[in-house]
Amino acid sequence: MERMQLLYNEEASEKGVYVVPACGLDSIPADMGVDFTRRTFKGTLNSVEVYQEVVSDTDGYGTGSVMNSGTWESLIYIMTDYSELKKIRTKLFPARLPDLEPKLSYRRLPHRIPMSKGLTGPYPSGEGTVIRRSQRYFYENSHSRPIQVRTYIGTEGYFFYFFAFLGFWVNAILSKFKFTLNMLLKYPKLFSLGFSGSEPLEKNRQMFQIVTMVYGRGWKDKEVDETYGQKEDSWIVAKVTGRDGYEITGICVAASALVLLDGGQRLPKKGGVYTTAAVFTDTDLVQMLQRHELKFDICGQGT
Numbered sequence: 058m059e060r061m062q063l064l065y066n067e068e069a070s071e072k073g074v075y076v077v078p079a080c081g082l083d084s085i086p087a088d089m090g091v092d093f094t095r096r097t098f099k100g101t102l103n104s105v106e107v108y109q110e111v112v113s114d115t116d117g118y119g120t121g122s123v124m125n126s127g128t129w130e131s132l133i134y135i136m137t138d139y140s141e142l143k144k145i146r147t148k149l150f151p152a153r154l155p156d157l158e159p160k161l162s163y164r165r166l167p168h169r170i171p172m173s174k175g176l177t178g179p180y181p182s183g184e185g186t187v188i189r190r191s192q193r194y195f196y197e198n199s200h201s202r203p204i205q206v207r208t209y210i211g212t213e214g215y216f217f218y219f220f221a222f223l224g225f226w227v228n229a230i231l232s233k234f235k236f237t238l239n240m241l242l243k244y245p246k247l248f249s250l251g252f253s254g255s256e257p258l259e260k261n262r263q264m265f266q267i268v269t270m271v272y273g274r275g276w277k278d279k280e281v282d283e284t285y286g287q288k289e290d291s292w293i294v295a296k297v298t299g300r301d302g303y304e305i306t307g308i309c310v311a312a313s314a315l316v317l318l319d320g321g322q323r324l325p326k327k328g329g330v331y332t333t334a335a336v337f338t339d340t341d342l343v344q345m346l347q348r349h350e351l352k353f354d355i356c357g358q359g360t
Contacts, residue, residue, distance in 0.1 A: 076328075076330040086297040092338050106171075108175070112175070133238070136228065137233070194332065231248070268298050269298075294356040298352045322340045324339075
């Protein structure tokens with residue numbers, strides 16, 4: 058995604074073309090979820106922690122695959138591309154974002170998801186980079202204070218958490234070598250322990266609810282810039298939910314395309330390679346998704 062922005066943003070801008078990657082899961086719930094939280098919070102957010110969780114209706118994950126081979130390949134290639142990201146980002150973002158206070162620390166140990174029974178841990182996800190690029194866009198184009206972001210992935214218990222954690226790092230190591238990378242791609246059923254390898258059955262897909270929790274902290278009723286560093290005085294928790302990630306992805310992509318084609322929508326004035334929140338923040342995309350299976354809700358807020 059960042060390579061596309063580096064290579065084609067200027068040309069897209071000149072030709073009035075809007076290029077918007079990541080218009081499905083997980084980035085629409087995460088990036089638009091953060092933007093929904095920011096717009097709902099009456100004040101200025103300093104930080105958000107984004108928790109992504111797959112919740113099963115049963116005690117297990119059913120029988121057969123729960124993700125298709127395309128999803129598996131995406132996960133593997135995310136791991137292999139990290140070595141290239143630093144070079145791309147150095148060219149794409151020569152200026153650093155400001156150091157903000159209070160600083161949002163990274164929770165490296167397992168902990169509970171706010172307002173959930175799920176257990177969570179660090180998640181070096183693609184949507185984390187999407188959210189941060191959105192915050193950079195708002196900072197550079199509307200001079201708004203960027204929100205600090207940390208992303209986590211959740212499971213329903215200690216066993217599934219450590220199983221997922223171990224599997225992630227084993228596959229991350231294997232993806233660094235050409236021979237084992239080819240093995241990961243050729244035998245997804247073996248290396249995912251059956252979670253991938255064939256098209257998941259519809260009954261399996263319908264068993265899972267995709268939940269994205271956004272836990273924000275900031276200053277109520279205050280509009281502050283990046284130099285402000287007083288202790289936060291308020292919090293807010295938002296939740297984005299949908300069932301069947303593949304169906305939701307199709308809905309998100311179709312809705313995004315319709316909004317881009319709608320001449321009455323408030324898009325950025327010029328074309329370019331955008332993140333979802335950057336291009337859709339002033340549109341009715343969230344309202345459209347609310348009518349089609351993806352729910353955006355505020356769970357609570359306080360001081």
